[in-house]
Amino acid sequence: LYSYFDGAPTWPPAKTQLKxxxxxxxxxxxxxxxxxxxxxxxxxxxxxxxxxxxxxxxxVPEADITIGFYRGSHGDEGDFDGPLGTLAHAFSPTDGRFHLDAAEAWVAEGDVADASSDEAVDLESVAVHEIGHLLGLGHSLAPEAIMYPTLRTRTKKVELTTDDVEGIQSLY
Ligand code: TQI
Ligand code: CA
Ligand code: ZN
Ligand code: ZN
Known part of the structure; x- marks a missing residue:
């Protein structure tokens, strides 16, 4: 089952267009x-x-959400740690910061994952998960959900499940 952050913070109901x-x-x-x-x-x-x-x-001043790649210590409480470990983090509403570890072997649309790398991480899969956090979802107990706190390397997992959809629809 899906969850929220403490206090169930969300973006304001009147704000349906996020930049x-x-x-x-x-x-x-x-x-x-x-x-x-x-x-x-x-x-x-x-x-x-x-x-x-x-x-x-x-x-940037107009943006509600800012997305950036950083290495190691980068000015918040969540230091990045080189390949694997922490991949990315996003803060709860209405902070809007979404940071990715620049040290990961990111695989983006159109890349052929390096067959020799066991550390390849699918960027879209991580982005879908972190956007869930940006919008107010915590982790899910449903293993197939996007918001479940495990992702296998070299795996693409981008389709929202019923659990993710019910979670976000209960907020917006
Ligand atoms: N980063 C953690 C995550 O996004 C950071 C985190 C831990 C967190 N606890 C949290 C963020 C509670 C919000 C609320 O879950 S991570 C996955 C996984 C990570 C993990 O780098 O470990 C994905 C990033 F586990 F789901 F695969 C993206 Cl998809
Ligand atoms: Ca890392
Ligand atoms: Zn950060
Ligand atoms: Zn997460």
Whole structure:
């Protein structure tokens, strides 16, 4: 079953249009055009089942959600740790920060995962999970759910399950 953060914080009901900015990409070797496609697809999975709409902006001050890649200690309480371990983190509403560990072997749309790498991590799968956190979902106890706290490396898991949909629809 799905869960919320303590106090069940959400984005304000009147705010159905959320803007996101991809702000810090210099630490990672994926070009911005491909990052845009992956994040757009990940947001679209959540907008399809809620009244929320997401739009990319290049203006950081206008953005509700900021997405960036960082290495190691980067100014919040969640230091990144090199390959595997922590992959990414996102804060609860209405913080909007979504950080990814630049040290991961990220696989984005169109990449052929390096067959020799057991550490490849699918970027869209992680993005769909972290957007769930950005919107107010905690972890689910349902193993097939996107919000379940385990992802196998080299696996793509991007389809929302009934559990994820019921969770987000109870908030928005
Ligand atoms: N990062 C954790 C996560 O996003 C950070 C975290 C731990 C967290 N507890 C939390 C965030 C409670 C919000 C609320 O779950 S992670 C997965 C998994 C991670 C894990 O790097 O471990 C995914 C990031 F486990 F689900 F696969 C993305 Cl998809
Ligand atoms: Ca890591
Ligand atoms: Zn961070
Ligand atoms: Zn999580």
């Amino acid at each position: 996101y900015a991809i702000t810090a990409t210099s630490a990672v070797q994926i070009d911005i055009a491909r990052l845009r496609v992956v994040f757009e697809r990940a947001f679209a999975r959540w907008s399809a089942v809620t009244t929320l709409a997401f739009e990319e902006t290049e203006s």
